Amino acid sequence: MTNVLPPVRYRIRPHRPDAHLFAVDCIVADPDPAGQVFRLPAWIPGSYMIREFARNIVSLRASVGGAAVAFEKLDKHSWRVEPLAQGAVLTLSYEVYAWDLSVRAAHLDSTHGFFNGTSVFLAPDGRSTRPCLVDIQRPDGNEYRDWQVVTALPRARDAAGAAWIYGFGMYRAEDYDELIDHPVEMGRFALAQFEAGGVRHDIALTGRHDCDTERLAADLQRVCNWQIDLFGTPPPMDYYAFLTMVVGEGYGGLEHRASTALIASRNDLPWKGMQGLPDGYKAFLGLCSHEYFHTWNVKRIKPAAFTPYDLANENYTRLLWAFEGFTSYYDDLALVRSGVIALEDYLGLLGKTISNVLHTPGRMKQSVADSSFDAWIKYYRQDENSPNAIVSYYAKGALIALALDLELRAATGGRGALDDVMRLLWQRHGQTGVGVPEDGIFDAVAEVGTTYGSASLGRRLSRWLKNTVQGTDDLPLPRLLKTFGVDYRAEAAGKGPTLGIKLVAGAGEARIANVFEGGAAQAAGLSAGDVLVALDGLRISPGGLDASLSRHAVGDIVEIHAFRRDELMRFSVALAAQPADSISLKLVPRPGERAGRLRRGWLGG
Ligand code: ZN
Numbered sequence: 001m002t003n004v005l006p007p008v009r010y011r012i013r014p015h016r017p018d019a020h021l022f023a024v025d026c027i028v029a030d031p032d033p034a035g036q037v038f039r040l041p042a043w044i045p046g047s048y049m050i051r052e053f054a055r056n057i058v059s060l061r062a063s064v065g066g067a068a069v070a071f072e073k074l075d076k077h078s079w080r081v082e083p084l085a086q087g088a089v090l091t092l093s094y095e096v097y098a099w100d101l102s103v104r105a106a107h108l109d110s111t112h113g114f115f116n117g118t119s120v121f122l123a124p125d126g127r128s129t130r131p132c133l134v135d136i137q138r139p140d141g142n143e144y145r146d147w148q149v150v151t152a153l154p155r156a157r158d159a160a161g162a163a164w165i166y167g168f169g170m171y172r173a174e175d176y177d178e179l180i181d182h183p184v185e186m187g188r189f190a191l192a193q194f195e196a197g198g199v200r201h202d203i204a205l206t207g208r209h210d211c212d213t214e215r216l217a218a219d220l221q222r223v224c225n226w227q228i229d230l231f232g233t234p235p236p237m238d239y240y241a242f243l244t245m246v247v248g249e250g251y252g253g254l255e256h257r258a259s260t261a262l263i264a265s266r267n268d269l270p271w272k273g274m275q276g277l278p279d280g281y282k283a284f285l286g287l288c289s290h291e292y293f294h295t296w297n298v299k300r301i302k303p304a305a306f307t308p309y310d311l312a313n314e315n316y317t318r319l320l321w322a323f324e325g326f327t328s329y330y331d332d333l334a335l336v337r338s339g340v341i342a343l344e345d346y347l348g349l350l351g352k353t354i355s356n357v358l359h360t361p362g363r364m365k366q367s368v369a370d371s372s373f374d375a376w377i378k379y380y381r382q383d384e385n386s387p388n389a390i391v392s393y394y395a396k397g398a399l400i401a402l403a404l405d406l407e408l409r410a411a412t413g414g415r416g417a418l419d420d421v422m423r424l425l426w427q428r429h430g431q432t433g434v435g436v437p438e439d440g441i442f443d444a445v446a447e448v449g450t451t452y453g454s455a456s457l458g459r460r461l462s463r464w465l466k467n468t469v470q471g472t473d474d475l476p477l478p479r480l481l482k483t484f485g486v487d488y489r490a491e492a493a494g495k496g497p498t499l500g501i502k503l504v505a506g507a508g509e510a511r512i513a514n515v516f517e518g519g520a521a522q523a524a525g526l527s528a529g530d531v532l533v534a535l536d537g538l539r540i541s542p543g544g545l546d547a548s549l550s551r552h553a554v555g556d557i558v559e560i561h562a563f564r565r566d567e568l569m570r571f572s573v574a575l576a577a578q579p580a581d582s583i584s585l586k587l588v589p590r591p592g593e594r595a596g597r598l599r600r601g602w603l604g605g
Contacts, residue, residue: 006030008130008176010121013137014144014186017110020099021058028124031081031090037125038092039078041180041311044118046254046298047104049380050314052076053119056106060094077312079122096120101245103183103254103261110143112187112206114245116254116261117180118311128176136184138168146188150204152241152258153182166191177308181299183254183261185243194221197228197235207246211269219270219340223289226338227330230419231296231426240295242288253287255294262287282341282349290331297330298323301425304435320372321469322441325397326422328353329405337604346603347486347585350402354477355493356395358581361517363391368400369469384528387502388517391472399475400468405602406480407461408449414601416452421445442466485591485599493582496550497575501526503542510542524573526562533568534561549575 006029015023028036040054054077062071062081069090071081081090096119098106106115121132133156138144148166156170168186173179189204192213201224205211220242228235237258250263264287268280303317336346357363371379371393378390405418424444429436442462449458468475478488500519504511510532515522526532532540535548536559552558554577561570591599 005127005130007172008124008127008132010132010134010179011137012115012120012134014108014113014139015095017108017113017139017144020097020108022096022098022106022108022113022115022120024094024096024120024122026092026122026124028090028092028127031084031088031124032126033083033086035080035083036090037074037078037080038122039125039312040122041118042077042313043311043315044104044116044254045181045306045309045311046256046294047380048315048320048375050376051104053105056097056100056119057122058095058097060092063091063093064088092122094122101247101263103245103252103263107245112185112189113139114183114185114206114243114261116183121176121179123176130175132173132176132179134171134173134179136168136171136186147186148189149184149186150189150191150202150241150243151182151184152237152239152256153179153184178257181256182259183243183256185261192217194218194224196221196224196240197233199235199238199240201240201242203242203244205244205246205269207266209246209266209269210271211246212272212274215270215272215274219285220288222338222340223285223334224292226334227289227293227296230334231423231430235295236300236430237295240292242291251283251287253291255291255299257295257299260288260291260294262291277341277345282335282345285335285340286331286349289334290327293327293330293334294323296426296430297327297422300430300433302429302435304437304440307433307435314376316373316376318369318372318438318469319436319441320375321368321393321397321400322436324394325368325399326401326418328394328398329401329418330422339604343587343603343605347587351583351585353395353398354583354585355581357392357399358474358490358579358583360387360391360395362387362389363396363474364472365389366391367470367472368393368396371396384514387514399477400465403468403475403477403480404445404461404465406484407464408445408452409598409602410480410483411449411457411461412452414598416448417601420448420452424448439466481585483595483598484602485588485595487586487588489584489586490580491582491584492578492580494546494550494578496546496578497552497554497556498549498578499526499545499573500576503545507542510540510545520573520576521571524560524571526560526571526573527564530562530564530569532560532562535559537561 009027011025013023015021042050042052062069069082071079073079098108101107106119136149149168150166153171156172185204189206192203194201194217241259244262244264246264246266249265252263254261264284268284270281303319305317332349335341371391408416421444442465445465446458446462449461481488499521500516501512501521502514504513512528512530515528552575556575558573560573
């Protein structure tokens with residue numbers, strides 16, 4: 001049977017770039033006779049926080065044949081148009097204020113436009129499975145004549161020219177879910193291209209930059225090819241776009257089924273004549289690798305709770321440690337396995353992740369399963385107490401993936417690995433579209449353990465994983481890494497005793513950002529927001545605090561003056577030892593035959 005129901009049609013135009021307004025029409029050929037309801041999502045998949053995008057909708061009107069019809073607002077993100085005569089074609093017209101320079105919303109000025117469908121496309125109720133047609137229009141005015149469009153949204157069949165010619169005009173989506181999963185960039189962007197797995201990949205760079213695009217394309221091509229090989233060719237998309245907004249200071253990404261929206265610092269991009277591999281560029285490659293891995297892990301292998309998404313409310317799952325944590329493990333791993341970074345670089349990045357987790361007292365209070373569930377109110381809404389109260393399902397999830405990978409490899413003599421778990425999940429869930437149940441990852445681990453080892457290994461690893469994600473124990477990484485010829489060393493981050501605080505970076509004053517649980521400052525009564533002014537009667541400068549502390553011994557009592565609000569207060573602080581939570585990892589030079597073989601299987605090289 002063919003789909004004879006009319007598609008939902010949209011028109012979007014940067015209407016007044018200087019006022020940051022897109023004009024959008026949504027045209028429904030057969031509106032609900034009881035009164036057509038329209039809604040906008042309250043959140044965007046991949047970013048687990050209620051954002052209430054409808055707050056940016058202004059000047060909404062409904063019309064039939066140009067004549068206005070009545071409508072009412074039902075709640076914060078829904079509208080209902082009055083019942084209409086049969087045959088009436090309903091047009092809903094509205095403006096969207098777009099001045100959020102993030103990967104999550106929409107942004108428009110006279111230099112470029114960017115939008116996610118979740119910010120701009122109202123969904124007519126009862127029509128979410130219909131095909132959508134979108135006319136992306138050029139803004140009026142000569143100054144926009146050279147603007148182009150880049151998006152993974154497919155070109156409509158009746159549009160002029162081939163797909164991906166960077167043109168304004170007609171695009172299509174199979175349904176609303178697809179429509180909002182292809183962000184759109186328009187303006188004057190630089191483009192680089194490469195091919196991976198037989199598929200064209202574009203990198204679009206908006207904003208001023210001096211990027212060596214050839215270098216970037218060559219490095220990303222290796223990373224993408226490695227990931228495609230992991231899951232198997234052909235990749236599950238026929239085009240992919242890295243939509244990158246280049247700014248002075250910024251970092252962020254959001255995954256989509258055939259593209260990613262990124263924000264990057266200009267100085268993190270490679271430049272012509274760059275020597276070595278600067279940390280900023282490594283971080284940018286890691287970000288690209290992370291979002292690309294999501295093409296499989298979360299965009300297609302999805303929690304059952306997300307099939308389909310409930311876009312009006314919080315969508316709860318306890319599995320973000322697998323979808324974000326495992327992705328965070330593979331992002332840097334793909335860099336070393338594809339040969340883009342060296343083994344030493346990889347161990348440096350891994351050491352940082354371990355240190356970050358150990359530096360978070362909240363890891364003793366919250367499991368990664370609970371952190372996933374409460375992402376909506378905790379991980380995404382962090383405050384001064386977050387380090388004491390929560391654990392990152394990204395960072396600890398990545399370490400769980402590491403421990404699981406090493407356990408599997410060690411127990412099966414390198415025959416089985418986390419790669420096999422990912423491939424099994426891909427076959428079971430990614431290729432079928434069947435969501436992963438809340439205990440689905442444990443089952444997949446049991447199956448891989450059984451296939452490559454024994455049934456008892458499968459049971460043991462599955463039980464271990466369950467206990468680990470539901471508990472707060474630290475991971476046995478020193479022991480596991482040793483088996484792979486990697487030396488694990490834990491040291492204090494600096495010399496001398498510590499106050500157990502973190503200062504607000506770049507504040508120009510010694511303002512406390514966080515007071516760590518169980519630390520000296522907390523015991524003395526200092527709080528986040530306090531501004532430290534003097535230590536033993538001498539002025540504290542933000543950059544000089546550590547040097548002053550290093551002249552003291554653990555157990556010394558110092559007097560600290562600090563402002564709380566505008567009141568000067570005095571604190572007597574017993575200085576404590578710095579915890580040995582700074583981890584460095586080194587390759588053991590002659591690891592022995594078994595460790596050497598395991599290490600090569602894990603990291604290559
Ligand atoms: Zn992610």
